[in-house]
Amino acid sequence: MSLSFSRLSAYRTCPRQFEYEYIKKLPRQIRAGESFGSSVHNTLKKWGEREIAVSGKRQAGIDQLRLFTQEDSAHHLPLAVETLLEFWHSSFIVEGYGTRVEADMARLRGEEIMQYFFDWWQQREHDVLFVEKGFSLAVDGQKITGRLDRVEKVEGGLKIIDYKTSAVRSQNQADADLQLSVYALACEQSLKQPCSELSFLFLSEEGVTEVVTARTAGQLQDAAKQIRLLEECITSGDFRPTPGREVCRCCPYSNVCDVAAV
Ligand code: SF4
Missing domain, CATH: 3.90.320.10 (Lambda Exonuclease; Chain A)
Known part of the structure; x- marks a missing residue:
């Protein structure tokens, strides 16, 4: 049997949750936390791809973060915070939130996080x-x-x-x-x-x-x-x-599990 690490991780979280998801294949709705995490990952994937695309074309000095190739120029995608925020908005997944307001708040929260990520990123060469x-x-x-x-x-x-x-x-x-x-x-x-x-x-x-x-x-x-x-x-x-308040609170099957600790 081939196992993905995410399956191993699900089993360690709770074997019954693993059974519901991978053995019984019960349908489940995406949760807000998962949706937000996917949006962040998708954004940083695009950012990393952009870093790779411009690598080798960087120059030392203050202009480094603003340098871009001819191809980038066409797409207006320098390695700048504005680009990161553009990636965030184009990657944001609206599914998983209870209301439109919740989704809008998550989108704003993500903007803040991307600013922090950019500050972290600027601290050294990558x-x-x-x-x-x-x-x-x-x-x-x-x-x-x-x-x-x-x-x-x-x-x-x-x-x-x-x-x-x-x-x-x-x-x-x-x-x-x-x-x-x-x-x-x-x-x-x-x-x-x-x-x-x-x-x-x-x-x-x-x-x-x-x-x-x-x-x-x-x-x-x-x-x-x-x-x-x-x-x-x-x-x-x-x-x-292996029920527990924290793990069951985040479990997408807590509504069908008879031992859910919620
Ligand atoms: S609700 Fe709790 S005990 Fe039940 S499957 Fe989910 S994590 Fe496991």
Whole structure:
């Protein structure tokens, strides 16, 4: 069985939620948080593609952020905050919100977040190699697929950045996070380069918080064990629910689940 990391993640969130979504394939409505997260990811994908398009044509100095190629000129897409905001508005997904007012508020919130992202982005040079880069790797014979939000070249290897619109996680949480371990494996197996840094980039109206970590060979072996255990649980059909106030509050199946903690 081929597993995407998002499936593994869903199983870890709650096995019954996984069962509803991937085994029973129950229909569900997109939630506001998911919709907003997709809008942010789509925007930053376009931004990263633009960075890649203009890379090699940058010049040192104050004009750097305003430089654009002849092709860009035709589309009026310099690497400027106005472009980022244009990407935000063209990427904004209106589905998932209860009312038009909620959607409008989310759109404004996103504008604020994009300003913060741009401030973060301006702080240093970025050598972006890939955005939304698909990968496929084998962990003890188990095929795992997924997608890397952003891959930058840094000293000694690559830096994998994952965008988050959820609550900020601690350094300890990032250090032990399975998703980032899978990304480190993907970097080495799929992109064939050492993974120097792994980063969660938390984006909210309070600002941008980056939590950076790395992985040792021992941690990657532990991650492979965790993946194997998860795969065994899934193939054995163990879908016992793990209700909790937080997880059930965000669950799209809370209205059909008889043990929902809401
Ligand atoms: S409502 Fe809670 S227990 Fe039920 S499937 Fe969703 S997350 Fe699991």
